[in-house]
Amino acid sequence: MKINKELAAKARKLDICKPWLQMLKEAKDKHSLMKMFVKGIDFCLANNFPSVEYLEKHGQEVTDEYGVHVNKTVKKTDSPFTVLLGESKAELTNNGFSFSQIFIKHDSIVDITATGNSLTIVDVFDDSVLIGTVSDSATMVIYKYGNPRVDILKSGNATLKIIDKQRKTY
Structure with missing residues (x-):
């Protein structure tokens, strides 16, 4: 999956911890990524990660499902x-x-x-x-x-x- 690699590169620049960086790299699909977003909501909101534009472009089909x-x-x-x-x-x-x-x-x-x-x-x-x-x-x-x-x-x-x-x- 391409977007997990893109997100991992962006998260690395934001100093995400190594275990979460590894989980990002290994994410199999958008559902796995959304589960990570929900679980790591503090990091995501504090860093605007991923951006609103990125979520709209790459995640609209799954975001609502996760609230x-x-x-x-x-x-x-x-x-x-x-x-x-x-x-x-x-x-x-x-x-x-x-x-x-x-x-x-x-x-x-x-x-x-x-x-x-x-x-x-x-x-x-x-x-x-x-x-x-x-x-x-x-x-x-x-x-x-x-x-x-x-x-x-x-x-x-x-x-x-x-x-x-x-x-x-x-």
């Missing part, structure tokens, strides 16, 4: 893992006892509603926009990196924590 949306408009309920990149727009809802981990990057705009006893963890980066509500006994924890706009309304017995990491990325 990674590139310049897309999506509407999801109780999704356990969501990544929004580029200029994505999303309406996300978490109900009941669901758990959701959400990553919002670049210029994405996301509206999140958390209700019931749900737990929502959000990492928001760059110049993205996060708006929404947390109500009932839901919990939402937001980690801000860079200069995102965050506007969340809290009601009921909900818990809302916004932690400004005061740096651009992880």
Whole structure:
């Protein structure tokens, strides 16, 4: 597979660790690469790796399957893992006892509603926009990196924590 070699060369320049570099080189298909992206999300987001353009060109047929949306408009309920990149727009809802981990990057705009006893963890980066509500006994924890706009309304017995990491990325 050609793209794993291209990605390995780019990752090497970003100082990826040797075990992950080897896994990149040995990846058999795009599904293997997307599994690595999800598992190594901190490295990928911190380094914009691979780029939005690269993901659009080489991965669009598999990204959505792994909860990674590139310049897309999506509407999801109780999704356990969501990544929004580029200029994505999303309406996300978490109900009941669901758990959701959400990553919002670049210029994405996301509206999140958390209700019931749900737990929502959000990492928001760059110049993205996060708006929404947390109500009932839901919990939402937001980690801000860079200069995102965050506007969340809290009601009921909900818990809302916004932690400004005061740096651009992880």
